[in-house]
Amino acid sequence: MVVKKSHLLFLTCSLFMIVAQTACVKKQASEIIIETNFDRGSLGPTRVINDSLVKAQTIHWIKKDMVGNQFYWFYFKISNVKGKKIRFELNNMAGTYRGKPHRIMTGICKPVISYDNNNWDRIFDTHFDAESKIFTFRHTFEEDQAWIAYAHPYPKSRGDDLIKELQSMNADIEVIGQSNEGNNIHMLTFPPKAKYSSDKKVVLVMALQHASEDCGGYFAEGMIEAIQESQNYSDKFIYKIIPMMNPDGLYFGVSRYNYNMEDLNSEWDDDLTDEKNLPVEPEVLAVKNWQKDWNEEGGKIDLWVDIHSHSQKAGDCAIIFGDEQLHLLAEKINNYWPIRTNFRRPGSRSGGGGSTPDSSTDTMNTLKLTMELSQSHNGDGVFLNIDDYKLHGKYFVKTIDEFFSEKSR
Ligand SMILES: [Zn+2]
Structure with missing residues (x-):
């Protein structure tokens, strides 16, 4: 068989196209992809500049009254990253809180990273530039996909799963209202079906x-x-717990x-006659109505x-803002929990206690x-994880018990 020049040209072209296509597929497969379309996911305009640089902006949430805005939450999935060292630049991270700059991003902020969206580590290679308000962090990826967030995320689905689990245990769960988006606001009662009794707190x-x-x-x-593990809490306490007040905010x-x-x-000081602030948001109204009843x-x-x-x-670990006698509670939790808890009176410093939940209604x-x-460190440079947050809550129940025992003596 005579191989014509044209045949050779055809073969060469075909080979070239196959190689080119393979290269193209390979290139596509290695492009960094960033996604946020999931429960609690959040990131604003994003550009993958190249395999080692991602520039993005967090979503700028503007409060209805236009006075406040909050910029700091981010939570995204990133794919095709194994072996890559990537620098992330998030720009303009300082929002406004009560008319003042709200620089929530500082040198202390260490985002969290997970390769399974469940077990989290910290990213320690970070930098916050106070001038430009750009927050930078770098990470070399060990797996092809990962999730990165400002701090350990608590998706709405986790709160939903908690309610389902408690339902399966026949816990006392009441729906006290709905959010703007129609999600239930749940109240748990321990012990189940407990009626008010003056000999219980x-x-x-x-x-x-x-x-x-x-x-x-x-x-x-x-x-x-x-509370569930406690043998004798029901002799002394009735707990009413609303575990997820803002399901919509979490989800979106x-x-x-x-x-x-x-x-x-x-919203707590809206007393239903205050025209300036009406309407009260349904999440808060649900609690106010329950409280009234x-x-x-x-x-x-x-x-x-x-x-x-x-x-x-920076600067603070955990803080209790509250009535003067609650300083004892702050002292007591320090017996158990390695994070130093400080006590402050409400309004003594912005960022806590500025509004009180029941300021419009007499609750005796x-x-x-x-x-x-704290959702960062314990004051000794040890960074916290989900088990720490839960343990902190466990110790707090013990502390409340001791606080009331001592008060009644
Ligand atoms: Zn808060």
Whole structure:
């Protein structure tokens, strides 16, 4: 057979096309892909500049009154990264809180990374430039896909799973209202079906008013576990726990606000006649309505615990903001928990206690406290994980028991 020049040319072209296609497929397979379309996922405009640089902006959530904005939450999935050392630059990270710059990103912020979206490590190679407000971190990836977040995420689905698990254990679960997006706001009662009794202390616990203070969800889980494991709490206490106050904000990857761009923490002083602030957000209204019914039936609340996190700001570990006598509670938890808990009066410093949950309704001398958790380090440079947040919650139940025992002596 005579091999014509044209045949050779055809063969060469075909080979070239196969090689070119293979190269093209290979190139596509290695392109970095970033996704956020999942529960709690969040990242704004993003550009993969090359295999070693990603530039992005967090989503800028603007509060309805246009005074506040919060920029700091991010949580994304990244693929095709095995063996790559990538620098991430997140720009313009400083939001506004009550009219003042809110620089939540500092040198202390260490984002978390997971290769299975479940077990998390910290990224320590970070830098926050106070001038440009650019937060930079670098990581060399061991696997092809990973999840990265500002701090350990608490997706809405985790809160849903908690309720399902408790339902299977025949726990007392009441739906006290719905969020803006129609998600249930649950209240748990321990012991189940407990009616008010003046010889028992009533402790109301709310967690996750603020999305991006996600560790509060794990802290609440720890409290629930401790109550369930306790042999004799029901002789002394009735616990009312709302484990997820802001399901919409969590689900949509919001920083701080609910999905209606309101700060739930600022809603408590709306007394339903205050036209300036109406309408009260439904998440808060659910609790206020429950509280009204409870009071009308003669029930009181002895301790109102509002779980927050001051995120990753420098300088503080955990803080209790509250009525003067609660300094004893702050002291007591220091007997168990290696994170130093400081005590401050409400309003003594911005970032905690600025509004009180029950300021519009008489709850019969309730002690109120805002628990500002750390979701970064323990003060000794040891960075916290999910088990730590839960353990902190467990110790807090023990501390509440001791606090009331000592008070009644
Ligand atoms: Zn908060």
